[in-house]
Amino acid sequence: MAADARRMIAELRDLARLTGDERGAQRLAWTDTWARAREWERGLLAELPVEVDRDEAGNLWATLPGRAPETLIIGSHIDSVPNGGWLDGCLGVLSALEVLRSLSADGPPPLTVRLVDWADEEGARFGLSLLGSMAAAGQHDPDLVRRLRDAGGVGAADALAAHGVDVDRMGEARSRLTDAVAYLELHIEQGPVLEARGLPLAVVTGVYGTERWAARFTGQAAHAGSTPMDQRRDALSAAARLALEVRELARNRGGVGTVGRIDAEPGIPTAVAGIATALVDQRHVAIDTLRELHEAAVEAGRTIAADEHVEVEWSPLFRVPPIDFDADMVAAASTIVTDLQGADARLPSGPLHDAARVAEAGVPAVMLFVRSKRGLSHTREEDTDEADLELALAALERMVSGELERRG
């Protein structure tokens, strides 16, 4: 029996109706709407010969016992951002459900197969993304989670407790990856690359690493009217030049580079800025290139500072290395994608995904991206053609059977 894309699409639309409004999806993790989505999900799973339970971190699991304890995991997340789209996360969960349906109709598979719905991928309420998959990957930090508060001042520990999760025990979710031999995740691309290439699917090769730093330029605040142009030590001009340089670096060497904010002091129209702090975010899939990009930005900052007669100082904000997905799984998935759409396509992922945490825990993992219309996501305008969704489900199903054959 093959996975049924029509049914999956109908269920995605049911979920959108059930847990969204005119502004979009409202399944923020640790809210009633999210719990309602999961109740509905459990209702669908109840029709299958699977064991459903939740781990200590609130991740929802459905296990189809196989002929061996080694486990292949398929999943994503059903939580959403506020005013989210109808596919982000839930596509990965409902496609996994459809694959489970198809597998369970054929008797026990060679390996145990589990669906996972990760808790709080988005971090929309407390600002910490990938909460559930981090716990399963052995990266849970109870003190960090305890310090988190939502916009209304509610502490994360209380909100989690209201959904039956004890912050001190979340790390025990780690045991769920013990038998895992492979992890697969289907997700919308959330960017415009596949649309520009005219292709529905891509295999994700890995996830960008990030170098995020604050570059603080210090010059001399002075009167905007009385200070001649050649006697200024203008920190804001230096920061602005750095922003353009960061953009140029990414254009020339690949990856992405952004200065998303510059704070200037005194920050008034009648004064030359004495201090300006630029927030620099650089991402690349190769660790060496990422390091070079950061070093080149620092070097550019030094040259600009000398030129503008200001000082510059860098301080780190967030640094995470790139994550490579499993080379064999990427190759196997590429063969399937090439066969289905007549062309190979491989992409690194800019956004982080649960799959990255699983890969970091040492489980071979791969992701499949399906084209997003206009590259839009985290908005109700997020959309993907039904024909693309159908092809994506077919690809995922073949990836799963391929892995079961290879490892079973």
Ligand SMILES: [Zn+2]
């Ligand atoms: Zn997502």
